[in-house]
Amino acid sequence: MSNVASGTLRHRVLIQQQVTTRDSDGIEQTAWLDVATVWASVEPLSAREFIQSGQTQSAVTARITMRYRDGLLPSMRLVHRGEIFNIAGLLPDKASGLEYITIPVSAGVNDGQ
Secondary structure, three states: OOOHHHHHHHHHHHHOOHHHHHHOOEEEEEEEEEEEEEEEEEEEEEEEEEOOEEEEEEEEEEEEEEEOOOOOOOEEEEEOOEEEEEEEEOOOOOOOOOOOOEEEEEOOOOOOO
16 A cells, blocks of 8 residues: 555646657757647755856756556656656656656756756
8 A cells, every 4th residue: 555645646747758750851950749748746845056158057856646557758858837756766666566656856946968
């Protein structure tokens, strides 16, 4: 039994995967393809600002929890309320590993790219 109550999964999160195609001139084009929209819990953990290359950058760290989904990869990204999150890792639940997955994420530094 998991310790995540289904009522806490109240946010809609879009899962995207990066795809590369070639246009008619043979030039590679990179885009993000929508894979699925799922219910999840989005919990901000910290926020920080720092200076990189003379510009102020911000990074947000959060934890997103959703029902286990086969095929979810660290190379994908998540979008919540228009904010793009990079996946830092995939942590299956301790009970079965197949019920819920916790995903540490960051946003703001490279916008998922």
